Ligand SMILES: Nc1ncnc2c1ncn2[C@@H]1O[C@H](COP(=O)(O)OP(=O)(O)OP(=O)(O)O)[C@@H](O)[C@H]1O
């Protein structure tokens with residue numbers, strides 16, 4: 001690999017260079033993205049001084065589903081956790097660069113991470129409902145932020161949005177842990193949705209689920225699309241192809257024996273899957289497909 | 291493609307924080323401060339004790355303190371040698387009993403124990419760690435002292451009853467840490483179970499077992515109530531094993547603290563200093579041994 | 586198995602049970618079994634021999650009267666019971682001093698546990714935890730000495746006087762803070778007891794809190810919860826049973842603590858409503874009067890001890906059941 005070419009970084013503008021093979025650090029900021037929720041600009045993340053991901057820049061569109069894919073350890077979760085400042089909770093994690101959320105840098109010193117997380121919901125890999133009732137799980141966020149009136153409606157709406165209402169409407173007082181894995185994950189989605197965020201981040205939300213539950217979650221994502229902007233990390237290529245509008249492919253760079261994650265390619269999902277610009281992307285995707 | 295975009299929601303700056311959220315943040319910050327204050331309050335006593343014990347015990351500490359017995363009445367000087375000897379005598383004897391028995395009991399629990407009996411033993415070991423020391427003293431008194439009198443032997447027995455559950459518990463934990471495959475490897479070489487235990491399990495667990503024993507010794511060295519009812523205390527150096535009341539540092543400190551004159555209290559502080567040094571050395575080196583072996 | 590011939594680490598005849606090998610294993614097993622049983626034996630003997638001595642006292646005084654009346658007049662007989670033995674004053678002293686201790690130590694322990702587990706920078710955590718744990722290593726007699734000659738005159742007495750002065754005249758609750766404030770009393774014993782049980786409660790509370798699944802904590806933060814909200818709504822909520830167990834264990838320690846309490850609680854063989862009353866506890870009474878007691882009174886003291894044992898064992902067993910879930914707690918403080 002050669003050094004990054006500063007020229008091509010400048011040229012990396014919407015829609016200009018599909019199918020270019022980008023050197024590290026020169027991935028396009030976006031591909032024909034109109035309104036964006038996130039502008040990630042030159043983000044480096046370190047854990048205890050060790051670089052984990054390098055120079056990530058991408059533009060995440062509003063109201064669409066963006067998938068982050070790539071081999072294990074390439075920094076997908078790391079980047080995702082940067083988007084709502086969950087990385088602040090990890091001892092020794094540091095983020096450089098800027099992430100603009102509706103044009104506002106969420107890493108600016110005056111910004112309160114709790115406020116960021118309220119606006120940007122998160123669904124985790126393993127379903128993690130609290131050991132309290134289904135109702136209380138969904139009401140947890142709104143209550144936290146002081147909502148007292150209209151809680152019932154809010155809970156019902158969130159559960160409907162998460163396509164769970166019909167299954168649980170008669171047992172709202174049962175423990176959230178009494179549900180099946182897939183239901184628990186939808187409960188977690190409802191819990192995130194109940195705060196009415198405008199973005200939902202999902203880190204492999206279906207990886208702990210059986211195929212049927214996985215399809216249910218995917219259906220749900222398609223329904224939520226438009227209403228929310230969704231960023232999803234997945235290891236499942238078909239899933240990325242099925243649900244996402246755009247796909248960002250990351251890889252692990254092994255230069256000098258240090259493993260650093262970087263963005264290889266970011267484009268419309270159909271382009272990435274049918275006509276990848278980088279042979280690494282293609283190798284990864286086809287490898288996965290067998 | 292973006293036709294399904296939701297009706298435009300207005301983006302409010304992240305910096306516009308409503309009063310409710312501001313109050314939540316303030317409360318959280320306040321609680322963090324409170325917790326820090328609690329932390330400080332909680333460690334202050336330890337430092338106060340250390341400082342006071344050194345400050346007030348140091349003047350009376352010295353060769354004389356370690357080699358002389360306590361003079362009577364208001365006389366200054368003198369020391370706790372009878373207590374030091376008594377403590378070492380009784381703690382040593384208690385260690386000789388409780389360490390082997392405790393480790394063997396732990397071996398039974400870990401290596402041989404099956405069925406409900408193990409659970410029962412384990413449970414009652416835990417219960418025994420919570421038995422008030424004065425009750426242990428009463429027990430030895432009722433069982434033995436009435437028949438054979440006060441002395442180092444009954445005092446040591448009382449201490450060993452206090453030490454036993456501590457040693458069983460900590461040893462059991464340490465033996466469990468020995469990986470199963472080491473036992474299997476030894477058995478695979480044709481070793482019998484007792485050989486495996488003696489040659490593989492115990493050596494591997496040795497640092498941990500030492501740690502537990504040292505903590506138990508520290509506990510016994512600082513024990514007063516049991517000795518009050520079994521050793522009783524004495525003003526002389528006693529080397530008779532049984533039948534004659536014997537002193538311990540703790541008993542001397544206990545009585546010295548309540549003496550109405552400064553000389554006696556000062557000796558009590560010096561005794562406390564001696565105890566603290568002993569107990570802290572044991573505790574800290576036990577800690578050191580276990581942390582080093584864990585690496 | 587094939588082995589080199591230069592050594593003989595393995596000899597097939599070892600497998601045959603000959604000579605010592607035949608009985609070594611069963612013998613070792615029997616010895617360790619005996620050691621295991623000895624724990625139960627000691628406990629049984631403990632209960633048996635003390636109860637045997639206490640029984641005549643209970644019969645003579647009446648069980649109910651023994652525990653509910655507070656007149657204690659030690660007799661001086663060698664072989665019969667002549668005194669009056671009502672232990673209520675001591676039971677009250679034990680309970681009130683332990684209650685004061687728990688009321689101080691519990692909130693402090695919870696706060697310290699939260700601080701160490703959630704707020705302190707990672708690299709200080711073990712040091713802080715160990716510093717608190719060291720409090721458990723200090724011998725009780727040193728607590729007694731320090732409490733009596735240093736902490737009480739310097740801190741506790743002024744605080745007591747202040748409390749009594751301000752609250753002593755308040756209508757109803759004033760009775761509890763009524764003066765005068767003697768140099769040793771329930772409140773002073775309770776405060777030093779609080780320091781003594783702080784490490785065990787903290788050790789267990791920390792352990793319990795640390796078992797809160799990280800993903801639940803993340804979930805709460807992910808919804809914009811503040812640090813305090815995460816502690817209160819996720820960690821404390823989940824840890825509640827374990828913390829109750831931890832305080833029971835601490836309570837058990839406080840109830841049974843002897844020497845420090847004997848030195849600090851006061852010494853009168855009566856009881857009083859005020860927390861500044863110079864009363865006596867069960868353990869303290871045994872330790873303070875044992876030496877001069879006549880044989881019949883020693884039996885009465887043993888009866889007090891049996892009562893104390895029953896109370897502490899019940900508290901301890903309840904605690905163990907509550908903490909059972911989290912397994913045994915490591916660390917010296919819990920021993
Ligand atoms: N908390 C952490 N502390 C230290 N290093 C971390 C931490 N989290 C992640 N890393 C490191 O950062 C790099 C990226 O990790 P990340 O979890 O983001 O990868 P990923 O792409 O999500 O992988 P996977 O597909 O396995 O989930 C890895 O090298 C990992 O070891």
Ligand SMILES: [Mg+2]
Nearest residue numbers: 076077078203
């Ligand atoms: Mg990941």
